[in-house]
Amino acid sequence: MKRGLYIGRFQPFHKGHLYSLKWCSDKVDELIVAVGSSDKSFELRNPFTAGERIEIIRENMTAEIKEKRDKIILIPVPDVGVHLLWTHNVDLLVPRYNTVFTNDPFTSMIYKERGIEIIHPDLINRGCLSATEVRRRIASDKNWQELVPAPTIKLINEIDGVDRVKKLYNLSKSHVTSDYCH
Template sequence: MSTTGLFVGRFQPFHKGHLATVKFALGKVDLLVIVVGSAQKSHEPRNPFTAGERIRMVKESLDSEKEVDADRILIIPVPDVDVHSLWTRHVDMLVPKYDVVFANDPFTLMLFRERGIKTIEAPLVDRSEMRATEIRNRMITGSKWEGLVPAPVARIIKEINGVERVKAIAERSHH
């Protein structure tokens, strides 16, 4: 019997901690559905990148990893809904049937657990550094951030002038 897992995240941006979770999850399921959450959001402090940009970051990162079998991965963008308790049902409509949910966010895991769905909190590598918040802060302050993301992500962010965008959004939100 084949098993399907969901890995839910916003991936703002996709970083090496997320990559480690993908590898961890692939060790436990046959098919991994990567849910790009808050898909409708972009150009705001916590969500600077569009769903399309994030999908590219995830896909190109995974394509560049020899030990990741891309045939076992689907990437599906899922927008938010206003009612938290309905969000998991919304996910159900947009993804294939699944057996287990992986996430780094305790709130996301709680929403699925409350419905009796099996959840696994992904073991996080280097949580202090491996956080999208930290990466975005480093972009704002002009510190080194590239080492925290897979090379394809750094390339895409440069290509779309992502650092300038993150800085501009941060400045606007302080006014």
Template sequence: MSPAGPTPPRASRARTALVIGRFQPPHQGHIHLLRSAASSAGSLVVAIGSADKSHSVRDPFTAGERIRMLHAALDEAGIKATHIIPVDDLGRYALWVAHVQAHCPPFDLVVTGSPLTERLFRDAGVPVETVETVDRERLEATSVRARLFRGEDVTDAVPKRVRDILSEPWARERIDAVRRAAEGEG
């Protein structure tokens, strides 16, 4: 302790970072982003966007299923999230930042790789740290989902424990049912 009192924690470690994504499913690009956010702040809030969406090509998994996958991925990567919060989709960008803020614990900055998320939060006066995306073509959720729908291996794109969950019968059945519905088979 100094004569002036206790030494405050490093400013960056005392902050709370928010990462928001749909995590449909969590993939290695998300892990890169979450690891960067965790190193920038003392605590991490993860918001699962479009939590009300599921059983579709764009959003095949429920919020609860994504939370389970995210816990597995974070645990495997050794990343500690203080909170994982589901946030429903508003479909209105003008209200979205306030909606996220109303559903999440207080946060000091947003860490993102999304230009839209960056712009919306910056315009609302929220500090934003941008993380460069890695291998976007392979590690983009749209590509990962397309590979899942084609029955292809996604070992290179998702954490092992997420792959294990995606291999469970219920997940394979969901992927197959969504694919069939999209193709007009059911």
């Protein structure tokens, strides 16, 4: 059985994540989605809890890729602080896997050094489809909803996530600029 590992923070889950999730799940029999930085929340870069992110991803799977839902496993993975140790910590938390799906150069390097196959998932509209851009738009009252699937909008609104992101941006010294992706 070919089992892949797809790593992300999903802060929040956007249309690019959904596209990659579908793409990656087509390449393997089973896909483990490691929800990274699970120990972080209520921070500028990590506003949502691991539980909230898992709920958002599950809702998107139910709405958008029902037929693949049973072959996708969601597992929260905390940060360790030492990159090389982090990959081994992941191994303690998730089922065995043969492949890692990532476009992050550092993650690719670490897993390649361990002899694990790396596949770079297709990305769509990466210039705008990033969680950083979604958070920036939320904080600056721009149209963030166009970047995320409907279940993400619904759950962010249910948990009052818009207000949370705005408060976190206001608490930070690095205030949002007026630049955003059109």
